[in-house]
Amino acid sequence: MPYQDILDGIYNEVFQIENTGKVADYIPELAKIDENKYGIALIDKHQNVFSKGDALESFSIQSISKVITTSLIFSKIGNDLWKRVGYEPSGNAFNSLIQLEYEKGIPRNPFINAGALVIADLMLDHFENPKEYFLEFVRELSENPTINYNQKVVQSELENGYRNAALVNFIKSFDNIKHQPEEVLDFYYHQCSVEMSCVDLAKCFQVFANNGIIPKSNSKFLTSSQCKRMNALMQMCGFYDQAGEFTFKVGLPGKSGVGGGVVAIFPNQYTVAVWSPKLNKKGNSFYGLESLERLTTITETSIF
Ligand code: GLU
Numbered sequence: 001m002p003y004q005d006i007l008d009g010i011y012n013e014v015f016q017i018e019n020t021g022k023v024a025d026y027i028p029e030l031a032k033i034d035e036n037k038y039g040i041a042l043i044d045k046h047q048n049v050f051s052k053g054d055a056l057e058s059f060s061i062q063s064i065s066k067v068i069t070t071s072l073i074f075s076k077i078g079n080d081l082w083k084r085v086g087y088e089p090s091g092n093a094f095n096s097l098i099q100l101e102y103e104k105g106i107p108r109n110p111f112i113n114a115g116a117l118v119i120a121d122l123m124l125d126h127f128e129n130p131k132e133y134f135l136e137f138v139r140e141l142s143e144n145p146t147i148n149y150n151q152k153v154v155q156s157e158l159e160n161g162y163r164n165a166a167l168v169n170f171i172k173s174f175d176n177i178k179h180q181p182e183e184v185l186d187f188y189y190h191q192c193s194v195e196m197s198c199v200d201l202a203k204c205f206q207v208f209a210n211n212g213i214i215p216k217s218n219s220k221f222l223t224s225s226q227c228k229r230m231n232a233l234m235q236m237c238g239f240y241d242q243a244g245e246f247t248f249k250v251g252l253p254g255k256s257g258v259g260g261g262v263v264a265i266f267p268n269q270y271t272v273a274v275w276s277p278k279l280n281k282k283g284n285s286f287y288g289l290e291s292l293e294r295l296t297t298i299t300e301t302s303i304f
Contacts, residue, residue, distance in 0.1 A: 021278030021286030062257030105174020251302025
């Protein structure tokens with residue numbers, strides 16, 4: 001497949017479209033980004049890297065980090081995970097509190113903020129130094145030892161994250177958070193603040209396209225069944241309440257973040273990451289979705 005030509009074509013075409021999206025500004029530090037950034041990277045099954053635009057520039061991965069923390073906990077505790085968090089799409093905004101009351105503090109899935117906070121609580125349970133472990137793991141998957149947390153973004157979220165503070169306290173009132181809310185938020189904001197490039201992200205997600213095996217070390221991280229389930233979660237819950245539309249138009253499992261990153265996988269074939277900070281009304285990168293819709297259409301590589 002001539003991936004480089006395909007990426008070049010998509011990039012040039014998408015750049016012509018008027019971008020009606022808006023940079024996330026509810027985290028003030030994120031609003032400082034140059035909104036015209038746009039990069040795309042694809043890694044095929046032979047580890048060849050193809051890229052275009054700002055694909056080597058690092059950005060805040062935000063919610064994309066939730067896939068990594070969830071998979072770490074899933075690999076540690078297996079199906080016990082589902083006693084603490086569900087696996088159904090929420091149909092609500094990522095930071096919604098509404099469902100939690102009805103469902104007695106068990107978040108619908110690990111990718112809405114409520115669920116990610118429960119996973120953060122589990123990270124504190126299962127790792128002696130979860131921040132260090134998480135960072136090392138992301139570095140290993142991405143084969144990039146320079147990846148780091150952005151303390152300014154952590155601070156900005158701490159100062160403005162009233163909803164997340166409400167969520168963690170509310171869930172604790174149902175006994176589904178064990179640690180102190182401050183500790184859980186501290187880990188959660190760190191995981192969200194990690195900065196990676198499109199190439200880093202496409203490398204990182206190879207494990208999900210590769211049946212749970214980390215390609216570089218050939219070590220099995222997730223069982224085949226766990227990998228299947230992680231991909232199913234990405235398909236159903238990876239794009240806030242636009243997961244249906246993403247499935248309809250792109251047809252790959254993936255995850256987005258409010259930093260403008262989108263990563264998607266085609267099992268056994270490729271991983272792809274796009275970054276463009278302007279978000280559509282549902283909180284997904286406007287150019288990200290335009291790019292991936294074109295990619296799966298041109299290459300005829302949707303999983304459906
Ligand atoms: N740190 C962000 C928040 O908690 C993550 C949002 C996202 O990327 O969906 O609001």
